[in-house]
Amino acid sequence: MVSLTRVFIATTEGPSEIQRIAEDDPEVKSVICLNGTAEALPVSLGYHSFVRKPTGVVERLFGCPTYRIDVSRRISNGQSWQLGVLLAHGLHAQGRLATKDGPADEVYWVTGEVRHNLDVTPVDHVREKLRQSESLFDGLTHLPAKVTVLVPDGNVAEAEAEIRALGLDVNLESVRCWDDFGLSAQDLDPPAAPRRVWRRAAIGALALLLPISAAAVLGSWWKADVPKAIGVPLQPPLPAATVQPQAVAPPSLAEEPSKATEQAQPPAPAVTPPPAVIPEPPAPPREASAAAPPVATAPPKVPPAPPLVVSAIERRAPLGSGCGRLRLTGGSTVDSEITAAMDAFDARSAAGLCEVEFRVTNPSGESRLIGIVANTTIEGGAPLSASDTVAPGGSISLRVAPKVWEGAKSWAASLTVTDAPATAGASPASARSKTMTYTADAPVEPRFK
Amino acid sequence: MSNSWSGLDAKQKSSVTAAFEALTALDTLSQAMATEPHAPQIAFRDLLAWTKGPAANLPIAYKQALLANPALRRDFDRLLSRTAEWRCERAAAASSGLLDTREGNGFRLRLKPSKAAPGQVYLLVEFTGAMPETPPQTLVVNGADGDCVRLGLPDLHDGTAQVLTDEDADVVRLLRDPKTEIFLW
Numbered sequence: 001m002v003s004l005t006r007v008f009i010a011t012t013e014g015p016s017e018i019q020r021i022a023e024d025d026p027e028v029k030s031v032i033c034l035n036g037t038a039e040a041l042p043v044s045l046g047y048h049s050f051v052r053k054p055t056g057v058v059e060r061l062f063g064c065p066t067y068r069i070d071v072s073r074r075i076s077n078g079q080s081w082q083l084g085v086l087l088a089h090g091l092h093a094q095g096r097l098a099t100k101d102g103p104a105d106e107v108y109w110v111t112g113e114v115r116h117n118l119d120v121t122p123v124d125h126v127r128e129k130l131r132q133s134e135s136l137f138d139g140l141t142h143l144p145a146k147v148t149v150l151v152p153d154g155n156v157a158e159a160e161a162e163i164r165a166l167g168l169d170v171n172l173e174s175v176r177c178w179d180d181f182g183l184s185a186q187d188l189d190p191p192a193a194p195r196r197v198w199r200r201a202a203i204g205a206l207a208l209l210l211p212i213s214a215a216a217v218l219g220s221w222w223k224a225d226v227p228k229a230i231g232v233p234l235q236p237p238l239p240a241a242t243v244q245p246q247a248v249a250p251p252s253l254a255e256e257p258s259k260a261t262e263q264a265q266p267p268a269p270a271v272t273p274p275p276a277v278i279p280e281p282p283a284p285p286r287e288a289s290a291a292a293p294p295v296a297t298a299p300p301k302v303p304p305a306p307p308l309v310v311s312a313i314e315r316r317a318p319l320g321s322g323c324g325r326l327r328l329t330g331g332s333t334v335d336s337e338i339t340a341a342m343d344a345f346d347a348r349s350a351a352g353l354c355e356v357e358f359r360v361t362n363p364s365g366e367s368r369l370i371g372i373v374a375n376t377t378i379e380g381g382a383p384l385s386a387s388d389t390v391a392p393g394g395s396i397s398l399r400v401a402p403k404v405w406e407g408a409k410s411w412a413a414s415l416t417v418t419d420a421p422a423t424a425g426a427s428p429a430s431a432r433s434k435t436m437t438y439t440a441d442a443p444v445e446p447r448f449k
Numbered sequence: 450m451s452n453s454w455s456g457l458d459a460k461q462k463s464s465v466t467a468a469f470e471a472l473t474a475l476d477t478l479s480q481a482m483a484t485e486p487h488a489p490q491i492a493f494r495d496l497l498a499w500t501k502g503p504a505a506n507l508p509i510a511y512k513q514a515l516l517a518n519p520a521l522r523r524d525f526d527r528l529l530s531r532t533a534e535w536r537c538e539r540a541a542a543a544s545s546g547l548l549d550t551r552e553g554n555g556f557r558l559r560l561k562p563s564k565a566a567p568g569q570v571y572l573l574v575e576f577t578g579a580m581p582e583t584p585p586q587t588l589v590v591n592g593a594d595g596d597c598v599r600l601g602l603p604d605l606h607d608g609t610a611q612v613l614t615d616e617d618a619d620v621v622r623l624l625r626d627p628k629t630e631i632f633l634w
């Protein structure tokens with residue numbers, strides 16, 4: 001079984017999942033569309049230029065002049081989508097890109113710009129992008145899949161600091177040139193030797209201080225597990241003049257050797273990595289077909305869907321203010337997020353509580369149909385409900401707001417959360433339901449004590 | 450008999466709320482039906498505003514007005530002709546069936562089904578002559594029966610503007626109809 005990788009493009013509005021890549025008619029321009037609809041995003045023209053020769057790199061690496069990509073969230077502008085898109089193309093060429101609603105063994109969160117010479121250059125707003133993806137990372141912690149943040153070399157320090165600040169449990173990797181990945185079409189054949197990548201497997205100050213040469217000696221800095229992760233053994237940097245043997249190039253590329261082909265891996269004896277450091281790379285498939293011999297991965301297992309993550313984001317008026325005043329003046333609330341323990345949230349104080357947003361996150365690797373119903377004891381409050389198909393790592397929310405003018409009154413909400421696989425033909429028996437309570441207690445005034 | 454709201458339990462409150470919602474919806478529908486006979490008259494200035502407003506299909510009331518008022522229809526056709534910088538006449542009489550290509554003065558319009566997404570189609574506006582100094586931003590397809598759609602065009606790239614749309618979109622249906630006229634400005 002081929003291991004599959006899901007790719008998220010980091011944006012300042014939140015992560016955008018690459019749902020699928022498909023080749024299209026060479027007469028049309030490449031497009032990036034939203035959720036399988038006919039809505040081509042404004043970034044499409046930039047993507048077309050990124051694909052098509054001579055300006056683009058995707059056609060040069062993978063052979064097809066026109067692609068269509070579907071993403072889960074709008075990507076407005078900028079170029080920082082390029083690294084993630086290129087990674088997705090590399091995985092797609094090998095049949096390893098996890099598609100919408102499909103399973104994934106690994107998740108990549110990516111930002112970075114790719115130059116015409118395949119150098120990966122730093123981008124802005126990495127911290128903000130990480131913050132906007134916090135709920136995704138939280139949800140993904142419940143997955144058995146490995147989660148990796150991939151940034152350009154020049155963004156490692158800020159990414160590392162933000163990951164630490166947010167307390168994220170993810171791997172951090174950096175890259176300075178696309179060639180480090182070995183995910184071009186010609187790399188469908190087994191390379192001769194592992195390739196070194198500038199990886200920060202452990203997040204710590206040491207990782208930034210030690211020179212790369214020391215990393216080679218220490219060994220743990222080598223990306224020994226990436227062959228399993230991406231499916232292609234990694235190789236050391238290669239001489240630019242080395243030519244890939246034609247016999248292993250795919251037919252479409254053999255007719256027109258590209259720059260990338262010319263930079264491809266040398267014969268096996270050319271590079272000898274430290275034997276004690278680099279494990280023997282597993283043999284990747286020769287072609288991207290499902291029939292190709294798989295990488296040495298564990299036999300597929302279908303774990304039961306992890307439990308949904310239910311949290312409550314409390315929005316309170318700052319000290320000395322009130323919810324009514326905030327509504328009139330448009331001031332900001334002080335937000336805090338709590339998660340449910342077992343079947344209930346810990347009792348909360350109703351003082352200054354303007355709104356509670358109940359959020360249910362899908363931590364599984366597949367889209368799920370999630371419904372949430374809230375019955376509250378708030379006077380005049382009708383039952384609230386919401387339901388939607390939620391992508392992996394996505395969430396659905398419901399907001400409950402007590403009346404702002406009546407001061408702090410005790411109230412409670414009973415939440416019923418149901419979910420089931422969003423795939424067609426899923427067994428009704430796979431649906432689940434859970435009920436939990438949230439209680440906001442009014443502070444007792446001294447005279448009633 | 451009267452009950453206070455606070456005297457109701459949660460189930461009763463839920464039922465009352467649902468009943469109110471249903472009544473509100475009924476009121477809204479009733480009001481819409483009641484106002485239909487008094488639809489406003491469509492004048493030439495309304496059509497002019499439509500050509501300059503956000504891209505959208507011609508509202509049904511406008512279509513009805515064009516069908517009912519031949520003079521207004523003539524004015525509207527003349528308005529489109531004078532506003533447009535590029536035009537594609539109705540297809541020749543020999544044309545039969547549905548078209549996938551329309552040839553205009555200085556441009557060609559092609560419909561190309563998407564291979565990547567069945568059910569979607571690329572609309573390609575290609576300039577065959579000199580590149581326009583000011584690229585068109587609006588495409589209008591005008592049918593003989595009052596059907597008329599207006600579409601915003603993206604920037605030209607290599608002399609082509611590309612729009613992806615659904616196969617069953619009004620603009621696709623009208624472009625395939627040889628009896629329609631196409632205007633660009």
